Amino acid sequence: MAAPGAAAGGGRSGTATGAAADWGGFEDNMQGGGSAVIDMENMDDTSGSSFEDMGEMHQRMKEEEEEEEEAEGEAGAAEEEDGEFLGMKGLQGQLGRQVADQMWQVGKRQASRAFSLYANIDILRPYFDVEPVQVRARLLESMIPVKMINFPQKIAGELYGPLMLVFTLVAILLHGMKTSDTIIREGTLMGTAIGTCFGYWLGVSSFIYFLAYLCNAQITMVQMLSLLGYGLFGHCITLFVTYNIHFHSLFYIFWLGVGGLSTLRMVAVLVSRTVGHTQRLILCGTLAALHMLFLLYLHFAYHKVVEGILDTLEGPNMPPFQRVARDIPVVSNAVLNTTAKAVALTL
Amino acid sequence: ARASVSLKAFRTVQFAGLTDVSIAEDIPVEGEITVPVGPHSPEDDYSTLDEPVKDTIMRDLKAVGKKFVHVMYPKKSSTLLRDWDLWGPLVLCVSLALMLQGGSADSKDDGGPQFAEVFVIIWFGAVVITLNSKLLGGTISFFQSLCVLGYCVLPLTVAMLVCRLVLLAGSGTVSFIIRLLVVLAMFAWSTLASTAFLADSQPPNRKALVVYPIFLFYFVISWMILTFTPQ
Numbered sequence: 286m287a288a289p290g291a292a293a294g295g296g297r298s299g300t301a302t303g304a305a306a307d308w309g310g311f312e313d314n315m316q317g318g319g320s321a322v323i324d325m326e327n328m329d330d331t332s333g334s335s336f337e338d339m340g341e342m343h344q345r346m347k348e349e350e351e352e353e354e355e356a357e358g359e360a361g362a363a364e365e366e367d368g369e370f371l372g373m374k375g376l377q378g379q380l381g382r383q384v385a386d387q388m389w390q391v392g393k394r395q396a397s398r399a400f401s402l403y404a405n406i407d408i409l410r411p412y413f414d415v416e417p418v419q420v421r422a423r424l425l426e427s428m429i430p431v432k433m434i435n436f437p438q439k440i441a442g443e444l445y446g447p448l449m450l451v452f453t454l455v456a457i458l459l460h461g462m463k464t465s466d467t468i469i470r471e472g473t474l475m476g477t478a479i480g481t482c483f484g485y486w487l488g489v490s491s492f493i494y495f496l497a498y499l500c501n502a503q504i505t506m507v508q509m510l511s512l513l514g515y516g517l518f519g520h521c522i523t524l525f526v527t528y529n530i531h532f533h534s535l536f537y538i539f540w541l542g543v544g545g546l547s548t549l550r551m552v553a554v555l556v557s558r559t560v561g562h563t564q565r566l567i568l569c570g571t572l573a574a575l576h577m578l579f580l581l582y583l584h585f586a587y588h589k590v591v592e593g594i595l596d597t598l599e600g601p602n603m604p605p606f607q608r609v610a611r612d613i614p615v616v617s618n619a620v621l622n623t624t625a626k627a628v629a630l631t632l
Numbered sequence: 633a634r635a636s637v638s639l640k641a642f643r644t645v646q647f648a649g650l651t652d653v654s655i656a657e658d659i660p661v662e663g664e665i666t667v668p669v670g671p672h673s674p675e676d677d678y679s680t681l682d683e684p685v686k687d688t689i690m691r692d693l694k695a696v697g698k699k700f701v702h703v704m705y706p707k708k709s710s711t712l713l714r715d716w717d718l719w720g721p722l723v724l725c726v727s728l729a730l731m732l733q734g735g736s737a738d739s740k741d742d743g744g745p746q747f748a749e750v751f752v753i754i755w756f757g758a759v760v761i762t763l764n765s766k767l768l769g770g771t772i773s774f775f776q777s778l779c780v781l782g783y784c785v786l787p788l789t790v791a792m793l794v795c796r797l798v799l800l801a802g803s804g805t806v807s808f809i810i811r812l813l814v815v816l817a818m819f820a821w822s823t824l825a826s827t828a829f830l831a832d833s834q835p836p837n838r839k840a841l842v843v844y845p846i847f848l849f850y851f852v853i854s855w856m857i858l859t860f861t862p863q
Contacts, residue, residue, distance in 0.1 A: 406767060413767040417840040445768070449844060452760075456852050475749050 412444040412507060420446050427515035430549040434557040442507040447486065447514020453521050454482045458583070461528035481583075486514060489575050496571060500564035502555060512551055513576075519547030520580050527584060540580055548576045696720045703783045703825050713776050713829065721782020724789050725754050728853075731792045732860055750856065757849040758782060765830065765842045772833040781846070784826035788850065791818035792857045799862060811858060819854040823847055 423446055431438055458478040487510075494509045504512075523539040552569040559565045696719050729750035762777040770777075795811045826846050831839045 406763060410767055410769075413764070414769075415841070416837060420841065445764075445841065448764075449848075452845065452848055456848055456855075459852065460855060475753065 409444065412442060415443050415445050419443075423515055424518055427518050427550055428543070428546045430546065431553045431557070434553055436557060437503060438554045438557045440504070440508040440512055440554060442505065443511055444507070444514075447511055447517070450514055450517045450521060451482050451486050454517055454524070455479055457521055457524050457528065458482065461524060485579055486510070486517070489513060489572075489579075493568070493572055493575075496568055497555070497559075500559055500568050501561070502559040502564065502568060504555070504558055512554060516547045516551045516576060519543045520583065523580060524583060536584055540577070540584075544577055544580045548573050551576065692717070692719060696723075699779075699783050700786055703786050713772065713780065716776045716779035718775070718779060718782065721754075721758075721779065721785065724782060724785045725751060728754075728785065728789050728792055731789075731796060732856060750853075753852060753856075754782070754785065757852070761842075761845045761849060764845055765834065768838050768841055769835055770830075770833045770842070772830065777830065780826055780829045781849070784822045784829075784850075785853065787818040787821040787825070788815075788853050788857060791815050791854070792860075795857060795860065796862075799860075803861065815854050815858045819850050822850045826850075 419441075423441065423443070455478050458481070459475065462478070490506070490510045490513045493513070494504070494506050497504050497509070523536070523543050527536040527539060552573055555568055555572065556565050559568055695715060695717060699717075699720055729747045732750050733747055758778050758781040761781060762774055765772065765777060766774070772780075791814050794814050798807050798810050798814075801807065823843070823846060827839075827843050830846070831842060834842050
């Protein structure tokens, strides 16, 4: 607070023969104004705070006193500079403290400005402005391919639904890992699950957005995130069902049916927003391939990845990939399988 | 914190309209002059510094205990919200993580990742739910929400304790059914308790949007508890 006083004192003392003249001039400003407003022209380096001004004035007074005491019979300018020097030495610890304090204030101001600019979650607020009925409607719509592809389809740029779907997928993956396998290194498995799901959502969205930019499709990043996020609804359903009922054929039916429906919807929306056959082909082919392959990966290879991690961590004493749950007692497995068989029979 | 300036050539009347700031004559102004929030803060500091340590600890323990009671019998009271603290959540989180630790098949490195996993899931999940509820227009503050979510892990910690005791007795079919029922009941209790505290701070038509992530969060924790098998 008084550091600008030191700087201002240094600046100002060179301009007049005596500090008192400046001091008086400053005071004249105050008195002449008759108000509490400080004339900023006289300030070298203040932010306008009244505390700083008073601190600075106090500092100037002290320096003035010391100059008067120590520099008695000397010429004006030299006296001022020597006085300054002596002043700085005499006040060294205090000056250092004031400089440090000033730097802390400046740093704190900058940090809080940067924080309020970048870490402001209000930036995301419009993307979370949904009602439960809207979310439900969009979830159901994500399974219904649109017919009209000559007219750009509207995509809601909302992030609540996609975010919740990604977290649900993570939970389902954990559930799947538990039922199809064992105990252990859940730290690694948990990290893998979160990394896979978020990586897919963010990474593939960015990649398709980049391709869309190349192919001149009209879609924004938030819309792409939203579209792909809602496309994960099909994945969630498929995996939820097939992690509990272990039939390969059932999985393939779900893969083609449910996965295919949600992929078709995404593809149709993208096609409606792109012109040109080649561009449409590139964009939609890539998206369809990635989406369907991801589901395949989650169902089959994810377990292999898990097995691989477990193998490297535990050594080769693990039996090869088996789909029989080992640690959950027999009853749950038997119950599930008999239920599945009953369902298959009725179908 | 009021400081007084007494400068010789300075007329305080000029600044009388601004504020009454003063420092001692021979001490330069430095540091931060803060306006006290209310007249009671300096007195509070003095009183808690002078009391015996036992009093301080007992006061905090009583506050935590009162909040535990509020969680077990969730009524619409604002104690949890008003005087939030994070001691209870920390204690619950650490005890849950410790209890979930013994399930490692490999005794070489015992439960290191598991402890960290539970810790990270609970705190990361609570942060995400809080951000979500704030973005949906909630009026509750960040730490209040963390406090409520942490305290509502208490029923699940009790479930973990019960599960461990049941597993000591044996790990057959019956024990699985008992554990399943206990965990389900405690999961429902946790979710209802936290909903009772948090949903009030939301606009009425969006309660479902806030409850779903809480449901997911406690589901993941319950799943970890249910599938825990010691070796």
